[in-house]
Amino acid sequence: MISAALYLSRRSLANATRRRLARLRQPKYLIGFALGVLYYYWLIARPRSGAAGGAAGLPGAGGEVLAILGLTTFLLMNWVFGSSRSPFAFTPAETHYLFTAPLTRRQVLDFKLLRSQLPLFLSSLLSVLIFSGGHFTPSRIVRVLGLWLVFSALQMHYGVAALVRQSLEEHGVTAVRRRLGVITVLTGVAVAVALILRRQLPEVQAAFAAGPAAGLDALGAILHRGVLGVIVWPLSALVRPLLAPDLATFAARLPAAFLVVGLHYVWLVRSSLAFEEVAVESAERMARRIAAWRSGRRPPPSERRSKGARRSLGRLAPVGSPARAIAWKNVQAEWRGSGVRLPVIIVLGVAAVAWVASLGAAAGTGIQVLATLLLVFAGMAVVFGPYILRNDLRADLLLWDLLKSYPLRGADLVAGEVLGPVAVLTGVAWGCLLAAFAASLAIDLPGFPVLDRLAALLATAIAAPAFLVVITLIQNAAALVFPAWVTLGPGRAAGVEMIGQRMLTMIGSLLLMLLAFLPAAVVAAVAVAIAGVAGVDGVWRAVPGAIGLTVTLGFEGMLAVAWLGRVFERSDPAAELGG
């Protein structure tokens, strides 16, 4: 089994490397590769001022506390937000060859574990190289091996968690109920820990008053005492080899870490057996379903359980602009694909309002903080939103041939594709701006009267969609014109040359943005100047400026849509994507 896994890893790596080298014959990959190498050189081996390698001496107890806290955060995030997709998900080829081979379930799992070690080791190596400035010393070897151990344990833990989630789902426990259950358990643990810590809290506070290092040392001492010490021990045992100052200490700390990793392995194997039972149950249910269909009966409702789609955001009218239909489709995709993001944002919003309300007399400061956060969120939605929401051509070009078979003008299609995410992000930005404005009405801001705030609200609300259109259009243009350079769909291509290509795409996008915004900024400045001459006061001059900016960007957007439409009409999916 081990030899088979090693053979597969070795040959896959060799063939992947050969293929990557072969495609360097194409200039775009060669340029990307050169840029990627330069990027890694800059990241790892560039000459640095000061001490060589910032990670040479991680602090002792303080470092351990930070590492434990970091690890705990990762684990909590995974238990609360993780999906039932296991990190040990098998590829179709693995399923086909391994599941049908005369192997035990444990052997299959060993195979998968073994195959995942190389990527984990390379990740550890790269992380240490980056943080140590390319200087490789014996202490760095300790870091690499220690990090590898932590990654392996984390991977196994995530695997077990995924299997538990999958099993719960199979038994009808919904994701929301599961998350609530996890949060309840974790809240209980947090309360218990808080009660334990309560008596020692003054001691920790006093230590932190003397300095962060002393505070962390004090916290570290508490974490290793009593019940808390027992709870924290597995985490501590796992991170201590990573923090060892030399090879001898590393070796001495290894047995405890191996015990934690070994326990995870046993847990995983046992969970996998439990998962097998679930799989058998599922297979039996499917057999019953098939038998029911064959006999002409309808399967019972319990056998036809469907997770169902999130309710539609609106009914599409049978007649109307095709571009709006495409935009509607993309909005549905954003809505249904947002998963837990939206409920989490809503919960955070409600929590923030509740927090402000609880402040009582000090509510003014709270409102200021809330309004500022809302403005920051609106800005982030405009600047980063188009990179995050990708339900436009970046997703749909995977169905390039289907899109080309529709009776649509290319420009209509491109406009519709771009309008989807723009509409969603405009809604988010406007919502945040309006909420910030509404919140600001409750407080007195000297030098920024309510009317001026209204002017600022109008100006930003007018300009936001135009910014979004331009940024989203540039991203879509990159996907359409250089599909081989942009990741289509949810997956991400790997390789040094892809990093270089992404950098080139980013630089190109920034240049295009600059080109688009320059004339718009000139027009906006002229509009502001004219408003000043016409006697418009202060902040209100920004409104005609925003209108000028929006009209100019809108005009540029229309030209870009028309051009991209022609590009789409002349494109050949087979030539662009292969097949």
Add this chain to the structure above:
Amino acid sequence: MIEVRGLTKLYGSLVAVEDLSFSVAPGEVLGLVGPNGAGKTTTLRSLVGIVRPTRGTISIGGRDLDRDPVGAKRQLAFMPDEPRLFEYLTVEEHLRFTGRLYGVRDSDGRIPALLRELELAEKAGALPDELSRGMKQKLAIACGLLHEPKALLFDEPLTGLDPAGMRRMKQTIVERARQGAAVILSSHLLHLVEEVCTRVLVIHRGRLVAIGTIAEIVGSRPDLQGRSLEEVFLALTGT
């Protein structure tokens, strides 16, 4: 209904299709057969407007695909071998969306009937990942039939279907032709071609090798008399 004249598609120096001319009348089912890499898929993709021909003209219902692509595409439907569906649209929303793109004014009335006809009514609210392979195929067909196209193009229509599904698919093809649609069917399954198609077009290395009814093709080659369609196909393509 479907008129193809001098269709040629080059990929660099590679000739995918060369000087292909044929026509399909309303009510006809033309079988497009040929060995792997013969140019069948390129031909179909050119007819649908996915691929732009290097030379030649294609007209659907009298509308030139190059000069009036929207008008031409509105009259045809393409059913690829793998159903292409949007991850986050339900079954009913797929139909509603397709109806809007093709300008089907009475889609509200047509959709329930189509869902019943293709046994998808109970899955109207389901997303594609909740559907079996056969149901996805049915949904793709429902989307293709919603606007009552005058020209239908099928690429390996029986892929992944169970026997009952295959039978229904064959009935759908024949029924649509009977209603006056011009149908092109590309498949490696010669028994399907023999059963469903009124004429056959054999293509090899991008060139037309033979076209006509099976009797006409065999009649033009005395050495093929009395042979099965499989033997005729192998002889014509030299494979």
